[in-house]
Amino acid sequence: MIPDPESFEERTIRLRDGLKRAGIKVTHQRLEIFRELVRSGDHPDAETIFRGVRERVPMVSLDTVYRTLWLLVDLGLISTLGPPKDRVRFDANTRAHHHFVCTMCGATRDFYCIEFDRLNLPVEVEESGAVNTTQVEAKGLCRECAGKAVQPSPSE
Amino acid sequence: MIPDPESFEERTIRLRDGLKRAGIKVTHQRLEIFRELVRSGDHPDAETIFRGVRERVPMVSLDTVYRTLWLLVDLGLISTLGPPKDRVRFDANTRAHHHFVCTMCGATRDFYCIEFDRLNLPVEVEESGAVNTTQVEAKGLCRECAGKAVQPSPSE
């Protein structure tokens, strides 16, 4: 089982480093919020992180959790699942299919590829649960956004 | 280019059929909301669908759009992107990785597979945009949910 390519300690150091490099203060709350997120195997929402952090930092408030998480997203130290700040989106396609997702605008288009419908997964995945289907998400810039050609803030 | 395995007309018929079979009335609004969703190549949120439908059914209201969309989701005629009714979820893992997602509780765990990081895509995908990375989402039941062993309503 390969749970993590980076240890807990390594990640904490990476966080401190990332914050300092951006000239941002390393507070107790930020550390604990990040650690709570790292510790959680699945990918929790803000409220779940909040509850976890509160056990060690009882004074922490939910809005600090939100602010910290978005700060870390902006710094590229963490990310969100799916398009950032999602509203619910709907899909009229009930067939097995895959998605092209624009990382800029979030536009998502279907494509088909039978091979992708049931990919051969690494054995460790079985530890998480029983897989029924696989779906590929191809991420990139859609034509419209590529046309705009406005590079978002390059982080490095 | 294989834009759609099913034509617009076929899908409309499928909708009528699905509604009737469930003993649910086929209203003008439901038809138009569904058609608007089918027409849209990317996967719109409720408000976008609302704006589109309103051009042809000016009286339609946003809450009807929501109600209809969730109705169709319940009937299995459409689906949502990502876990239904999502809050924003966060990911502390900045490395290339893939996800196991539980279709029941939404728990999402990372796994690693270098082959999946850059899959060979069908050529038509290029029409949507320039792909940078590929990410695999393996869907199934996590151990906890499998333990509960409560089968959700089997649709067929």
Add this chain to the structure above:
DNA sequence: GTCAATGCAAACTCTTTGCAATCTG
């Protein structure tokens, strides 16, 4: 000591719900 960061509470946005009027089958 200075200025960013926090906690609180109120605001905001997206989504859902209750009810009388309307429309489908």
Add this chain to the structure above:
DNA sequence: CAGATTGCAAAGAGTTTGCATTGAC
């Protein structure tokens, strides 16, 4: 015609913001 469905408006949830106090550097 009966009962489901709609539109309206108001409520609910999740998330964000303004401001005085607290804490990191």
